[in-house]
Amino acid sequence: MEKINYDNINEVIYKEKLANGLTIKLIPKPGYNKVFACFGTNYGSLTNKFVPYGESDYQEVPLGIAHFLEHKLFAMEDGTDAANLFTEMGLESNAYTDYMETVYLFSGTDNIEKGLGLLLDFVQKPCFTDENVESERGIIEQELLMYLDMPRDRLHNGLMENMFEVYPLRYDVGGTVEEIKKITKETLYKCYNTFYHPSNMSLIVVGDIDCDQIMNLIKNNQEKKEFPKALDIKRNFLVEDEKVVKKFSSIKMDVSIPKIAIGFKLPFEKFAHNEPMMVELYLKIILESKLGPSSEFYQMLLDEELISGSLGYSVFLDDKCGYIKVSFDSKKPDECSRKVKEFLLELRKIKLSKIEFERFKKAILGSFLKGLNNLEFIASSYIEYDFKNSDIFSSISLLESSTLKDIKKMGKYFKADALTEFVVYPKDWKSN
């Protein structure tokens, strides 16, 4: 086991890569009753064209298949459901699929070793049948319909469709009702065999644990299993420039007030280690300082009664490209979004004072330390950034040594070509 110390935040990680390629990270948190474990594969909804394990040609799979696979992996050979087995051990389990990763997790205070064994076993033993694939379709269909009534989801998906032409950020993680109809047990096995090889996976355990004991338990479990040879996974991502597909589009829903999302497409780039994480962080600093509750611009929008609630923002970057998203509700959507767009385009020349930057460094340190109270935050953010070729525990020391020059470099992303807007109007809204 390799021990990595992060003295500035008073945390330690033990790390080991097993012979079968599985990466293990153990993070001790003395005094906690609870243990949290997550087992993730570097495979999410963005990968839908790849060479299946043992084959030689690229193949495209239905949208939403990574998420469907996540649901169905809980089915066990004897007809039981892994989630039920966790529950019976008094453990809470769950799973989620995102753009870049699929993660299976459990937490609890007792039966941790049994739970860990189950986590490794059910994820590493798929059981897809025609019947269980069919019965899952109805459930996922209801899940997708539920999202269709959530304005926030519609806003996000609409913005992504405006932004990307071929890159799969265009599509919702869950796919569509039409696409999931094409999923069969055969396609599920193809995806599984390609992406659930231990060499493409990470296991993280956080809590008051005996690291040697846990590591041995994992090793024993893995040594009993046979895996095919690890192969390089060939994924095909369709590259596109920063130009957006559409500058504007809208839909109507049964809502009380127009909801607007404005976004910039972040173009394809080659990133070094930790760079995707730091670019995200720098962009968040800019957006917080310019649009957040402390900003003059936000106060102006409130004073002019243009905005309702807050001006939300988010930044996402996988290890290739991504987006900036700014969203808000407004009773005067045209005027408000015109002002927001003009303002965002001015960020090409970023003005941030040294005092402001130092204040953000302090705030981000504080915010990160607070997050370290929470085992879920530690494990899930660690795994997310790990798959983005970044180490989240290093973020604080990297930020500490960064300068205003790093921030100013971000101006290049606020380009007119890369900007798009999507609006959800109330159903009887008359636009001018």
Add this chain to the structure above:
Amino acid sequence: MEVNNFYINDIPVYFSKTEKFKTINLQIIFLNEFNEFLATRLSLLSRLLNNSTKKYNTKKKIVNKLFDLYDANVSVFSYPSYKTSLTVFSLEIVNEKNINDKTLINEAFLFLKEVIFNPNISWGSFNEKEFFEEKRRLKESIEKIYDNKNRYSIKKLIQNMCQGEISSVSSLGNLEELEKITPKTIAETYEFLINTSNVSIYCVGDITEERLKEELKNFDFKQNSKENFQIVSNEIKKINSVKEVKETQNVNQSILCMGYRTSFNSNDDDYFAGLVFSEMFGGLYTSDLFRVVREENSLAYSIVSQMIPDVKIMIVNAGIDGKNYDFVLKLVSDELKKYKEGTISNDLLEVAKATLINDLKETEDDPKSYASYMFKNYLTGLNLTISDNIDKVDSITIEDVKKIAQGIELDTVFLLTNN
């Protein structure tokens, strides 16, 4: 974890010193009445207190101050427990040890004091600019409940089910009451809250008792008896016939909400049995509702039951295809009937108990949960340790669960649908 109890100027302080967390958490809780008149006023007042003080009179100044305090969280919020309102002033800061700053605790406590005792009020009237801005924002928040179909459906269920009861009063507020509030009357609400509440304090983190006392000694609270306030309902509601309400909107999925009356509140001996029942019925992943509705019939992505024990209500909630309404309703009612008849799985009982015991142990892993646990002891006057609570859960039998089920009656069904 241990809890120390002491008083500062008549104010009880519950304090748990621990090095486990990287933060210090403090909650100051004001108990007062909860009623239709006060609900909207407390909701608006909390927002006003959050967003400006006399010294930090703009959002910009407040937010920058919090950033300077290493992203300290200071928040004010209000929620009800039966006929009592709980207005919480909460502070979360990182531990000085982690950042090598010896002034943080003192500055953060001073800031919290400013938020509580120095609101943006002059000559008996709240600052008008702040007031009208927050009033407009609250109005829009109330209107926007409509956009969250699940939340909207639960609100409509409760409104239909509990007309004239305290449970139907929204703690976010209502538009009619909001319209009546002025900068002057909200300042009166502030004075009322500060002068007539019962105050108690909860702290979790790595700070010495002496330091905590030192930091709190300049807070000038007025203390009132907590016996003035009714925290749980003992009302018994008779149901003559089940009310069914349907509303049509332009939605893709229908939302079914079923409201039940229960026989226990959060202070009763039956409380834990009630929680065990809720887990078994529709809380757990292996619960009967989840199994029957989702796994066996693929009718919903999720179906859950939840208890609102202070007002003796249970809600079952699911997103379904509207055409399956009668079928889902029947499945849920049949499951409840089985419990009433005593057809109850012992395995499921054990699982529910293990899950609740697990949750109780995890109370010690989160400073806010631990503060809530200490607060609950203060409210009930029962000084139960976590392990006392675990013993209570552990001793629950099938008979206890059956008794809970027999006290549960369907009152109202609400369906939001598109046809």
